[in-house]
Amino acid sequence: MIPSSLIPAIHNIAVAPIWLETFLIITFAIHLVLMNIAVGGTVIVAWHSFSGGSKVSRELSGKLPTILALVINAGVPPLLFVKAIYAQFNYTSSVLMAVYWLAAIVALLVGYYGLYWHYYRYESLKDVGRKGLILTVLCTLLYVGFMLSNNMTLMLRPDHWAEYFDNPHGFILNLNDAALLPRYLHFMVASLAVGGLFVAVLGKMKSDQDYIETGFKWFVRATVLNTAVGLAFMMSLPRDLMLMFMGKDMLATSLFGVGIVGAAALIYAGMKRKVVTASIITVVMVYVMVIMRHMLRQAYLEPYFKPEDLIVTNQYSSLYLFLISLVIGIIAITYMLKLMCKSGRS
Incomplete structure (x- = not known):
């Protein structure tokens, strides 16, 4: 089967691709830094928990829930930009691995709640419970990262999509890459x-x-x-x-x-x-x-x-609305973080 025959038809976009690509790079880098802090911070907390605990892991565990919340919010813009440019590829890969992809949302919620539970019940939890909880949180975050890697690589390999005809139930991963x-x-x-x-x-x-x-x-x-x-x-x-x-x-x-x-x-x-x-x-x-x-x-x-193949309708009002919303969002998040720091809860 010819891989190109499996790719859905090309779609229209509102603005020139260069704008979407630029904001994709800018927003994804921000998301990546925050994601690295969240995952790396969780590994550090888990490591110190299993080696007896420390003041570093105790304080760091209190910051991780807020950081993970920022990770989730900062991950929305780059994901939307990917779908705006590469819709026919990314939507297809998401459908092919639908069960694992939807399970990642559940895993993320479990990890998010687990970080809060770990921090606020840090003293009351027994040693075994604390270790088990932070290990569970770490596994959920690693799972989400692995599913993201699967999705973002499966969309690049239309030659692997033919597996759908043998496995049409949303259980396809890009493991042969x-x-x-x-x-x-x-x-x-x-x-x-x-x-x-x-x-x-x-x-x-x-x-x-x-x-x-x-x-x-x-x-x-x-x-x-x-x-x-x-x-x-x-x-x-x-x-x-x-x-x-x-x-x-x-x-x-x-x-x-x-x-x-x-x-x-x-x-x-x-x-x-x-x-x-x-x-x-x-x-x-x-x-x-x-x-x-x-x-x-x-x-x-x-x-x-190629992104240049996309048909541009030159409806820049959506881009302006995004920029306005982005500025308002940054101001609001900065203000909330400032209030949180003043309250001593960060």
């Missing part, structure tokens, strides 16, 4: 680094050297490990896509070079315990990686689709 596991691990190991950096930032704000030391131990070790995982992910890509980052495409190759240099700079900043420097480089690196990810998605889909 060699790049799936390295890609997933690349995101998850990165969360350990960013989670550690978040602890170090808290230490900088509190002038607490224990926080800084603990955070940077996670940050440096995870960054070293993730450099190797990232190279493994690169090598798992189809040959023509891998070569795109190794000289075939100058922009992609330059970004890959920036990534290598940036990883070395992050390790150096972490070893020197430079909180501000490490934070700035991390934000830059996140955007570099998100742009590379976007270029890789375009390269995967190039045989079937």
Whole structure:
């Protein structure tokens, strides 16, 4: 069967694709940073819980529910932009893995509630209960991340969609893709680094050297490990896509070079315990990686689709409404976080 015959018809979009792609990159990077803090922070809390607990894990557990709420809200815009540009691909992949995809919502709710329960019942829970609860939360978050990786890679592989005719009940995953596991691990190991950096930032704000030391131990070790995982992910890509980052495409190759240099700079900043420097480089690196990810998605889909093929209706009122809502939302969230910090509940 010809894979292109399985792709739904092309659709119209209201504004030029460049606008949607730009906001997709900007909003996804924000979501990614918050997601890394939430997942990495949960791993750190779980690790310290199983090794006897610490003041770091106790305070960090109180911040995770708020961070996860921000993760969920910040994840809506990039998901909508993906669906706006790649609707015929992303909706199809979501249907193919519908059972697992819908279960991710349940898992996310369980994890969200579990973080609150873990914090507010921290003292009353027995040691075994506390460990079991945080482990359950961690498993739910890891599940959600794995399903996201499945969905975002399955949409890139129309050649795998024919499996639907043998499995039409929403139980299809992209497990036969060699790049799936390295890609997933690349995101998850990165969360350990960013989670550690978040602890170090808290230490900088509190002038607490224990926080800084603990955070940077996670940050440096995870960054070293993730450099190797990232190279493994690169090598798992189809040959023509891998070569795109190794000289075939100058922009992609330059970004890959920036990534290598940036990883070395992050390790150096972490070893020197430079909180501000490490934070700035991390934000830059996140955007570099998100742009590379976007270029890789375009390269995967190039045989079937290009955003420039979309029919633009030039109805920019929807974009203006989004921008107005975004500004109002940022102001409202900032104000609420400010009130929460004043109340001493953060």
